[in-house]
Amino acid sequence: MIRLLRAEALKFRTIWSTWAILIITMVLTGGLGVLVGFAPHRHDVEALLFPARGTSSWFDLVFSTMTVSVDLALVLGVICVTGEYRHKTVTPTLLCEPKRGRMVAAKLLSSAGGGVVVGVAGGLTGLVLGIGLVAGGFGDTGRMLTEYRHVFPGVLAACVLYGIYGLGLGALLKNQVVALVVGLGVIAVVEPIVEGVVPSVGRWLPGQAAEALESVAVSASRRGGGGIFSSTAHLITWWEGALVLLAYGVVLAVAGTFTTLRADVT
Amino acid sequence: MTTGTNFSDFAGERRRTSAVGTAPSVEVRGLTKHFGSVVAVDDLTFSVEPGMVTGFLGPNGAGKTTTLRMLLGLVSPTSGRALVNGVAYRDLPDPTRTVGAVLEASGFHPARTARNHLRTIAAVAGIDFTRVDEVLELVGLGADAGRTVGKFSLGMRQRLELARALLGDPEVLVLDEPANGLDPQGIAWIRGFLRWFASSGRVVLVSSHLLAEAAQTVDDVVILANGHLMGHGPLQQLLQGTTATVAVRVRTPDAQRLVSVLQATRPEAGRARLEGPDTVVAEGTTPEEIGPIMAENRIVVYEMTSTGESLEQLFFQMTEGGQMGGHPIGQPWGSVGAQGYASAPPPEEGSS
Numbered sequence: 001m002i003r004l005l006r007a008e009a010l011k012f013r014t015i016w017s018t019w020a021i022l023i024i025t026m027v028l029t030g031g032l033g034v035l036v037g038f039a040p041h042r043h044d045v046e047a048l049l050f051p052a053r054g055t056s057s058w059f060d061l062v063f064s065t066m067t068v069s070v071d072l073a074l075v076l077g078v079i080c081v082t083g084e085y086r087h088k089t090v091t092p093t094l095l096c097e098p099k100r101g102r103m104v105a106a107k108l109l110s111s112a113g114g115g116v117v118v119g120v121a122g123g124l125t126g127l128v129l130g131i132g133l134v135a136g137g138f139g140d141t142g143r144m145l146t147e148y149r150h151v152f153p154g155v156l157a158a159c160v161l162y163g164i165y166g167l168g169l170g171a172l173l174k175n176q177v178v179a180l181v182v183g184l185g186v187i188a189v190v191e192p193i194v195e196g197v198v199p200s201v202g203r204w205l206p207g208q209a210a211e212a213l214e215s216v217a218v219s220a221s222r223r224g225g226g227g228i229f230s231s232t233a234h235l236i237t238w239w240e241g242a243l244v245l246l247a248y249g250v251v252l253a254v255a256g257t258f259t260t261l262r263a264d265v266t
Numbered sequence: 267m268t269t270g271t272n273f274s275d276f277a278g279e280r281r282r283t284s285a286v287g288t289a290p291s292v293e294v295r296g297l298t299k300h301f302g303s304v305v306a307v308d309d310l311t312f313s314v315e316p317g318m319v320t321g322f323l324g325p326n327g328a329g330k331t332t333t334l335r336m337l338l339g340l341v342s343p344t345s346g347r348a349l350v351n352g353v354a355y356r357d358l359p360d361p362t363r364t365v366g367a368v369l370e371a372s373g374f375h376p377a378r379t380a381r382n383h384l385r386t387i388a389a390v391a392g393i394d395f396t397r398v399d400e401v402l403e404l405v406g407l408g409a410d411a412g413r414t415v416g417k418f419s420l421g422m423r424q425r426l427e428l429a430r431a432l433l434g435d436p437e438v439l440v441l442d443e444p445a446n447g448l449d450p451q452g453i454a455w456i457r458g459f460l461r462w463f464a465s466s467g468r469v470v471l472v473s474s475h476l477l478a479e480a481a482q483t484v485d486d487v488v489i490l491a492n493g494h495l496m497g498h499g500p501l502q503q504l505l506q507g508t509t510a511t512v513a514v515r516v517r518t519p520d521a522q523r524l525v526s527v528l529q530a531t532r533p534e535a536g537r538a539r540l541e542g543p544d545t546v547v548a549e550g551t552t553p554e555e556i557g558p559i560m561a562e563n564r565i566v567v568y569e570m571t572s573t574g575e576s577l578e579q580l581f582f583q584m585t586e587g588g589q590m591g592g593h594p595i596g597q598p599w600g601s602v603g604a605q606g607y608a609s610a611p612p613p614e615e616g617s618s
Contacts, residue, residue: 011375096362099356266340
C-alpha cells in the first residue's frame with residue numbers, strides 16, 4: 001500500500017492540473033480575501049456583511065475565502081480517479097495493481113492527502129494575506145491570528161473530507177465532466193434549493209456539512225455580529241458534519257468499486 | 267531502436283523461473299465472454315509454450331483483444347479461466363515482474379513525460395527508477411525521456427508501451443498488435459527482440475493481423491475467428507496439414523504453354539492458372555515437383571518461388587469457415603487438432 005500511495009503521489013506531482021489547482025486555490029483565496037476586505041461599502045448600513053476593517057469580524061470575513069480550497073480539493077479528488085479513465089491510464093494502473101479495491105483505497109487515501117495539500121495551500125495564502133493586512137495597518141497580529149485559528153482547522157478538515165468525497169463521486173460516475181458538474185452543481189445549485197424547501201434535509205448535504213465543519217471554532221467563540229459565519233444555528237454540529245462528509249466519500253467510493261470500477265476495462 | 271542491439275545487456279539478472287520454480291506458462295480454459303447478446307469469445311481453450319513465439323491470429327472482431335484483456339484481468343470472463351503461471355492475473359503476487367503487456371487502448375496522460383509515466387508504474391512494483399531509463403534506452407526513447415507523451419508520434423507511444431511492458435523484466439510477454447505505428451526498422455527490431463526474449467525460455471503471445479509479418483516471427487499459432495478457436499499448433503505443422511496452401515509461382519515467357527503442360531501432366535495435383543501474361547501459379551505442388559516437368563518440356567524459367575502467402579491462405583481458409591458457419595471448413599482442421607496440440611499435451615520432441 002505504501003508503494004501504491006507513492007505512485008499516486010507521483011501521479012499528482014507529474015501533471016500540470018494539480019499545480020493549476022494549487023495556483024487557483026491560492027489566487028482565489030488571496031484575491032477574494034482582498035476583494036471582500038476592501039469592497040467599497042458603508043459599514044454603518046451594512047455592518048453585518050461588511051464589518052469595519054481591522055476588527056475580528058473583518059478578519060473572519062477575509063479568512064472565510066480560504067473555504068474555496070474545499071471545492072478545489074473536491075476537484076482534485078474527482079480528477080484522481082476520472083483522469084485515469086479519461087486518459088486510459090487505468091489500463092497500466094490496473095496491470096500493476098489488478099486488485100481494484102486496493103487501487104480505490106490507495107486513491108482514497110491519496111485524495112485525502114491531496115485535500116491536505118490544497119487546504120495548506122489555501123491556509124498559507126490566508127496567513128500571508130493576514131500578515132500583509134496587519135503590516136498594512138489593519139488590526140493587530142493577535143486579533144488576526146485568533147481569527148485565523150478559528151477558520152483554518154475547519155477548512156483543512158473539510159478539504160480532506162472533500163478530497164475523499166470527490167474521489168467517491170469520481171469512482172461512481174467515472175466520467176470527469178459529469179463528476180465535476182454533479183459535485184460542484186450539488187453544492188452550488190441543488191443545496192440552496194433543498195435548503196430553502198426542506199432545511200432539515202439540506203443541512204445534511206455536503207455543502208452545509210462542510211460549512212458546519214468550517215464554522216466549528218467560529219460558532220463556539222462567536223460573540224455576535226459580522227462575518228459569514230454569523231448565523232450557524234441552522235447547521236448540524238461540526239462532528240456530525242465531519243462524519244456525514246466522510247460517509248458520503250466512503251459510501252460513494254465503495255459503491256463505485258462494486259459497480260463502475262468493477263466493469264470491464266476495454 | 268537499432269537492429270544490432272545486444273538485448274541481453276538490458277535483461278535483468280534474475281533467473282528465468284516463476285515463483286514455484288517452474289517454467290512460465292499461459293493457459294486458457296473454456297474461456298467465454300458475452301457482451302450482452304454478443305458472444306465475443308466462445309469456449310476458448312489453448313496453452314502457450316515457453317521458449318517460442320506464439321502468434322495469436324484472427325480477423326478484426328475475432329475476440330483477440332478481449333481474450334488478451336481477460337488474461338490480464340481487465341475484462342471478467344463470463345465463464346472459464348485464463349491463467350498465468352497457474353493463477354488468475356489478479357492473484358499474481360508480483361504482476362509487473364511476471365507479465366509485461368503491450369495493449370492497444372492503453373493510455374498515457376498527455377502532459378506527463380515518458381520518464382514520469384514509467385516511474386508511476388515502477389513505484390507500484392517497487393522497481394528502481396534507474397530501470398526506467400534503461401528500458402527507455404532499450405526501445406530507443408532515451409533522448410525523449412523528458413518529453414511529454416502528448417507530443418509523441420504513434421510509433422513512439424507504441425515503443426513507450428513496450429518499455430512499460432519490459433519494466434519489470436517479466437517472464438511472460440503479451441502483445442496486442444505491437445507492430446502498429448512502427449516503421450519497418452521498428453518492426454524488424456520487435457521481431458528480433460521477441461525471438462531473443464522467447465529464446466531465453468520465456469513466454470511470448472503476440473496478436474497480429476499482419477500475416478506476412480507474423481509468418482516471419484512466430485513458431486506456434488493460435489487462430490481465432492468469431493470467438494472460436496480455429497486452429498492451434500506449430501505453424502509448420504498447420505501448413506503441412508493443408509495441401510491447398512502450398513503453391514509455386516513461375517515467371518516464364520511460355521506461361522500459356524506451362525499451364526497446358528501442367529494440366530496435362532498432373533491433372534490430379536491441383537490447378538495451374540495464369541496470373542499474368544508471363545506468370546503462372548500452380549497450387550498444390552512444390553518447386554521440386556514441377557521443376558523437372560518444366561525442364562523436360564524445355565520451358566524457360568525467369569523466376570520460380572514458393573509463395574509466401576501460405577499462412578495467409580491458411581488463415582483465410584480457417585477464418586472464413588468460422589465466419590460462415592461457426593465451424594472450420596474442410597477436413598484438415600480436425601486432423602490438425604489431432605496432429606498438433608490443440609487438444610493434446612505438447613509433444614515431447616518439439617518437432618517444429
